[in-house]
Amino acid sequence: MAACTQAAKKALRSQLKKQIRSLTLEQKKRESLEVTQKLLSHKWYQQSCRIAVYLSMDDEVDTEPIVKHILASGRDCFVPRYVGDRMDMLKLYSLDDLSSLPLTKWNIKQPADDDDSRLDAYTAGGLDLVVMPGLGFTIEGDRLGRGKGYYDSYLSLCESRALMPKSIGLAFSAQMCKSIPMGPTDKKIDLVLYPQGTEPGTIENIKHQ
Template sequence: MAALRAAKQALRKAIKTRVAALSDEEKQRQSLVVSQKLFRHPKYVSCKRIALFLSMHDEVLTEEIIKDAFKLGKSCFIPRYERSCSHMDMLQLTSLQDMETLPLTSWNIRQPAEDDNSREEALAAGLDLILMPGLGFDLMGKRLGRGKGYYDAYLERCIKYSQGKP
């Protein structure tokens, strides 16, 4: 297990180095390619309730996806991370203006405040599609995240919830 953890850490470091070498223009170009493919995907086209992430500097830029989702009348949910316990919830984002007014975290990403309990929570409401960030993906679609386990734990909760286990 320790060897696997070390291998993942080495891979994360190598990927971060490669991504850091990309120009902002190249990141924008690649993000647009990903977005255009997503916009044509049948799962995206048919979804009504989508969870997505607000991108960090080394991730696929999601602003165009968020704009498109709102334009198409989809309900959008974004993460709220609790750093103290590696817990994450997906809370509804009501508009682009709402997104711009969210407080910044120490990771320099916007999210609903911890005391903001006025938003609908996605787990209880149900989601049709979840877009997750990842440092890398293998050919089978398995994701390498940042190593904190937020999304892994959230997906486990989604599975349990869908099986009627709170």
């Protein structure tokens, strides 16, 4: 069963990557703006003081405006650092701090591996909200990542210490799926935000509370 699930995930990842590549730059900008506006107006975001947000790649909803908004509003912003099979959420202090972060092999910024000076969200009391990337999502909160399991492991770790934050995934229209194969360690997320009128196959847009 596990082998079948992994094979189905691999096939879906390949399909989703093709669909995302088919989006024009203008469409990605437009959809990123719409999804960002949905996030910033959502009550979970507005009520959160400690927010973790991914630093986006070209094939993901752009999070730079979200990072700017968190910092400008005086809240604590945390960003991922991936080292081996572990992901930590470390504090980002300013836009200048963001611009000075080194690039990884994936061409995304993250705190340096040897930077031990930053506040770690997990050891410092947890997070209120995690804004998550993914390759694919369903409206029910099933999520397909890139295969490393970073966010599943992090959410499980938070849950084990009763520090479970709210989780919101951000998606382009091309990333919404009717269904996603889920394994025993895969974590559902609380909410997925995506452009109005999105049709993965054919689905109806849902209203988020």
